[in-house]
Structures are given as structure tokens and as C-alpha cells.
Amino acid sequence: MLVSEKIAIEHGLKADEFKKICKLLKRTPNLTELGIFSAMWNEHCSYKSSRLHLKKLPTKGKKVIQGPGENAGVIDIEDGDAIVFKIESHNHPSFIEPYQGAATGVGGIMRDVFTMGARPIANLNSIHFGSTQHKKTKNLLRGVVHGIGGYGNCMGVPTIAGQTSFDRSYNGNILVNAMTLGLVKKNKIFYSKAAGLNKPVIYVGSKTGRDGIHGASMASASFDDKIEEKKPTVQVGDPFTEKLLLEACLELMAGDSIIAIQDMGAAGLTSSSIEMASKGNLGVEINLNKVPCRETKMTPYEIMLSESQERMLIVLENGKEELAKKIFDKWNLDFAVIGKTTDTKNIELFFDKELVAKIPVNTLVENSPLYDRKWKKSKLPKKIKLDKKKINNLKIKDTLKKILSSPNVCSKEWIWQQYDHTVMGDTIQKPGGDAGVVRVHGSDKAVAATVDSSATYCWAHPLTGGKQVVCETWRNLISVGAKPVAITNCLNFGSPEKEENMGEFVECVQGIGEACKYLEYPVVSGNVSFYNQTKEIGIKPTPSIGGVGLIKDYKKMITMDLKNTGNVVLVLGKTEGHIDQSLFARIILNENNGPPPEVNLFNEKNNGETLLNLIEKNYIKSAHDVSLGGIITAISKMCIKGNKGIDLKIPKSLINEIEYFFAEDQGRYLIEVSSDNLNDVIKILDKNSVHYDHIGKIIDKEMIINQKTKVTIDELKSYNTNWLKDYMV
């Protein structure tokens, strides 16, 4: 069947793009070919609107073994070990069907990691929901949490950290970003580049069904009123099969049979076969009758575009088929030789002995569209005029209660208790800290990971917001005693076809790039999710950054719980009293305007590295990064976790106590130091020109604020821990 422009447009292609396809092929494609083009040329797979800008990110560094462009990024953690990691979005499917959407998001990212030969050792997630008043929020939250847990728990991979936020802008588009870290020996990393002619192409894993057809195209479009009709484009996950696939793949990888391996994720068999051929500068021939199918009478079009989960494509060394088949038989998984590599540089598909598609690989990859979209620069908003009178009349205890029990600050225990975070027996820092930490099994090393985003800052000023998110991950890693190594980014934005949204993207990416470059903290993997909008309403720009750091001796890991009464607490970094865009401004002053806090990269680097130095010298008893809600929110969490109190005294400063305590200036940490070490610590801080304030001494059971206000630890706990539980009942 020959296709028309109308059919192409129904596939999400633009009229120009269809013309380009006809020109490249020198003929009109048939329906299967059109399906393949639409899958490869959509935003999700081709990065056509983002490629130009992503190129500017720093992706190289001494510790980088593999940057963007593979299934996941790889960093060197010494002693022959490497960490493979990546974050990926599953936003659109999760909004349509929260359980399966989130579950398959987790499944997909784990596959990306074990495709490279790494055993997944930790999962993280960043999930964002609409207003807590919105009628869909509760069900979506429950569904997503059950989905993430359902998949990760069954796989036996601990979920060690995450982030949850609520904001009206996600009412019609929730975000579900899943991240996985895997551990691999440096000399046993597997890549997706095919090599050699006439090598068998192997299909393993689940059978192919009709689920998820055109999932990637769906994820590249906006939602409208007919979203229920899109349910069939959501994939259905089977974590049990994936667990078997993981074990079978790792067993096969222990030998030397594999030339290239690629998971069938977005755009399934299409993108996996094409990517392997493209990277190897080869052709590939596939006999679609050999593909194991779950349903009868599946057409070539359906087989190529199915996004059934838990499948892998492997290019094997000749003569290794029997050995490989034995392993997959042991694990009860399908195994089929479905084709071979060729020198034609075409993808050629046969079905019922007929050639049903023939496309030059380069037309699908190198010749895919590339857009330099128009974008609008954001201005830095003017500072808001604070209502000093109102602020002066606020009672600090009431204000603190409101902040600690607000949806974005309250304890997320209800969520992370549903994730198995201790399986594998190496989780030494559980969810609820600054970063999750897992030991490298059987060694003294540990790996820390965190995922963060600050959509409000990015929305107010994308350039600053982009920088800020990177710095926040950096601080979270340092707060647990880890040296930050690299990041992965998941860039969630509205429509690239709108100048404002595109501007947000471009400037956030610029901010991320600047911060990464300055901090020598490269980007090694990531993904872009555009079209997070329903009708005309888009989300706030939400880059989620996953940061990974290394702790050489896990016994030196730091936690945030206050340790001993009598110890002193210092704030590192200067508090200027930046209230605009703070949680305090939004919740207490009902003020949404103004610029986000300024990011000073020099201070970030200097404060962070100095703190790492203090940790190395064993001077730090506990530490916590100061972020949302300011100093008093951070210290409250340290009190709650340690079941200790603090006698807080505001330093002599020009700003008043409320501004001092709730401001969200950047580059700050709270640290606990014993009085014996205080002089040595101060010497080092002075020597490195790190600003610090003395804010208090640790006492038992209550927080005393400027000798006036008393709050017991039990009160702090009840403010912080109950909101989410009560909301979900």
C-alpha cells in the first residue's frame, strides 16, 4: 500500500518531512516504511529540536568512559570498576495509565543499564504531580508509586532516593523520571555498535505483542480531550520476565559471544536494529516471520512498531548461537535468530518471503530532521517588594509549621516505604537523606546518587534555574561525603514549537552546561521529553538532574541526623536573605514573582570542596544541604532525624530572623562539629574564604529559637511526617 501525505501526518510527521522522506528514498514509502520513519523521526527518538543545543553540554572528563549516545553513560570509579547510569522520562504513558506507565519507565531504564553489561544496583526517581487539590492527583500519585514499586521491588533492585513535587502546572501532565545505576567491570562493558558481516542478529526476551504501538510517537505529541483513546499505546510491563532477562543477559555476557547488544525500548525493533546498524556503518536484514509473536497475524508494520517490553536485540559472534540459546532456554525466554548483518547499509525486512521494506540506514539516522527552532530569551524578573510589616508580624512557629507540613517539604516516607530500598544488602543511606548511598558490593567504596529539580526557579529564570539544579545535586552528594563525578539529565519541557517553551529549554540547557563545566561535573547521559502540555497549557520547565558521586571509604559517609548534644552547628555559605521564589514567598506571602536565588559557581565549588576536605579530616558529624524552605527547614529535618534539639541563635545580621531562616540563598550547608574540632574547622574555613555563621548548639528534645520560641522535636515530627499519610488516606 502506498501512502499519502495525509497518512504521514496522521503518523505525526510534518508535510515537509514526508516530502523529505520521498526525496531520500526517491519514491513514496509503503506503510511499513512510513511507520519506521515516523518512529525514528519523532522528537523522542531523533532529538530533532534539541540536538543542536545538547551538543553544547560538556560531556568529557577524566572519569568519563562513555558519554551520551549509548544506552547509558559510564564513569570510572577506580579499581577496574565502573558505574553505568541514566535517567529517562515516562511522562506521557504515566499520565494515561499511571501504574503501567511508571512500571515500564523503571523497567526501561534498568534495561538500558544492563544492556551495557552492568548489574543494576540502585534505582531513583523524580515524580511530579498536579495541585494536591486537583481531582486526579491522588490516584495518579498512588498509581505511579505502586508502579515504580511493583517493578523495582520485583527486580530486586533497591530504590534508594527520589524526589516528589506538586505544582499546578502538572495538572494535565505529570512527570515520571526514572534513573538506574549499574555496576560493571571496566573491561566488560557492552556497546550497541554492530561489527562484522553475516553475523547473526538475535531476538531474546518476551514475545512481541500489539502493545505500545507508536508509543514513542505518542510521547512526542501533546494531550487533548481524547487521551483515553491513547491507552493502547501504553506498554504493559512484566518485571518477572525482566528479572529473567537480566540474569540471562549477564550470564551470556560473562563469556565473549556478544558483539553488540541493544534493548528494544522506544520504537522497539525498529530503533534497536537501526541504531546497531547505524553505529556499525552496516546494513541489517531481518526475517519478520522469525520474530516471536504473542498474537497471531501480526503485520510487519505492527511487529516493527510494537513497544512490547522486556526484549533485547543482540548481534552474536558466528557459531555462538547454540551456547546462547542454552542460556535463554534455562531462563525460559524466547530466543530466535531473526536476521544478519549485511554490507548493504540498508535495513531490509522480509515477510512471507517478500521484501516488505528497504530503507538506507543513514536516511533514518543522519538524515533525520534537525531543527533550529525559534526561541525567546527570558529576562531576569525584578525583585519583589517584600511586605516587611507582614513579615515582622509573622509568628515563627506557625510559619515553620506551615512550611514543614507543606506538600513539597513534608516527609515522603509514605512513598519510599513502598519501595524495597534494602534488597541487595548494600544500602547504607536510605531514602530521606540528601542522597542515597549503596556500597560497591564487597569493597570499601560506595556510590552516592541523588535526583533533583527546581521547576519554580527554572520557570522564573531558566538560565539560573538550570545552573541551580546542577548545583543542588552537587551539594546533595557532598553532604553525604561523596565526591561528585558526573550527571545524567532528563529534560522535561512543553512544546518546542512554542518560542517561550523552546527558550526555556535552550536557557536551562545553557545553565546546566555552565554549571557542569565550572564544577567539572560532565553530563554522560540523558533524555529529552517535549510536548508536556495538555491543549495549550504546558508544564513549568523541569530539568531533572541525576548526580552520581563516589565515596572511597564508606565508613566516612555522612548523614544528616544530629549526633551529639553539645556539638556546634554552622551554616557554610552566606545568607543574604533571598526570599523571591522561595517556598516561604509562595506559601506564606502568596507571592509567585521575582527572580530565583542567584547561583555563584565560584562559591558553590569552593564551599563544596572545602566541606569535602573537612569530611575527609573527620571533622564533620552531620551535614545537610540548605535548599527549599531555608535554614530552619533544613535544621528541623536534622533535628527530627537525630531526635535532638538545638538552641538556635541568629547571627548579628542586618536581615530579620524570618528572612534569615527562610531565605533560599544558594551554596549553603549546615554542618555539625564537635567543640573540640571547632577551632580547626574555622581555620580551614577562613583559609579557604568560606563564609560561615554560628547558629547554635545541639541540645535535647527541643528547638529554641532566639531564646523566645520553643518547639519540641515531637512537634516538628508531627508537622513534617503526617501530611502525606493523611492526604493519601
Add this chain to the structure above:
Amino acid sequence: MKSSVITFPGSNCDRDMDVALKKFGFKNKMVWHNDIELPKSDLVVLPGGFSYGDYLRCGSMASKSKIMQSVINFAKSGGLVMGVCNGFQILVETGLVPGVLLRNKYLEFICKNVFIKIDNKDNPYFKNLDKDIFEFHIAHNEGNYFCTKDQLKEIEDNNQVAIYYCNNQGKTEDEFNPNGSIKNIAGIFNKEKNVLGMMPHPERMIDQSLSGEDGSLFFKNLINNIK
């Protein structure tokens, strides 16, 4: 002392159990579910996880797998068989221990530390332990122990309750029950006390850097009891 850990498709605490057993001196072997013969063992462990994806019913398919006939024979001849979490669910399905495990009361997976109380030390697992209250770790979706009134009477008459959920003082009130289990039951013996099924994971409590060390006390004591 020799132990065997059975790996079913979907088991995911098999390695953790192997690490724990070895740490406290067991010579442990991993045994594949499709094997027929059990290696010579002083202890057989059915580990946690999602055997056969928990499809049909947790533990039900694993209870019919090839190796289980040998495990059942071993148990019936007096050998020590311990099932943890999914292993407990498998034991229940084999009928080696009474009762069933339903979904947690609030229909949510729970992963956290809990306190448990040991009532009866007249058995090879808990004999010689010098305290009664332990902090263990749970991670499950179907740990809500249930049995009929008659069964419960029989279980209690025979001292078959191995452990109860409680608080740090050993109080077994309902508020310390994480999953709705009848009478706060967290673990059960067979009549002869050589088969133990329990939801908590002692193997996740074997290191100060992890959730705690009460699991170490359990394993150290266990190997001494078997010697």
C-alpha cells in the same frame, strides 16, 4: 556447617542470604529450582523475592518446582528448613507450615525496620538467644498472616508461633502490627519446630552500616545451635 539456598526464577534475596550465611560460617551452596537432588545440608533456606513473578499466588508455583520435593522430604525427615519472606509464602503453599499469607492490610508494599518478639526458644533456631526482642527488617506486599480459628488454637497449643510483631518494649498491640497479621504473627513453625517460616529478613540486618545488627545475633546463634 553446610547450607543450601534455593534459587527460583524471580528469587532476588538469594545472593543476600548467601552473603549472610557465609559471613557467619556456613558453607553455602546455591541450588537451582530445576535440580532434583538437594546437596547434603544442615540447613535449607528458601529466600525472598518474587518466585515465578508472584503470579497465580505468591509462592504457589515455586512450591511445585522440581527441587521442592527433595526439600519437603528433607523437612519431613527432621532437616532444618527456613523460609524468609517469599520463602515463607512458599512454605505455606507446600503445607509444611499452617496458614496463608494475604495482601497487607493497607494494600501497600512495606519496607521498614520492625521489632519482633520471640516467644518460644525451645527450638534449634532461637535456643540460647539471650534476648527476646529483636529489630528485623520487612519488605513485602503479602505478609498478612491468616489462619482459621481451629488452626490458630492448634498453632498456639503447640507453641508454633515463632515471632510476633511488637514495639521495642515487646508489646504486641495492634498499632505495632505492620500488615494486619492475625495476632501480630510474623513467623510460624511446623509442629516439630524444624521448619520456620517468617516474613522479616534477618539477612538484611547483618552489618552496622546497614539497617542494624540483630540479624547477626540470629545467624551466629543459629550456626552454634546446629554445630
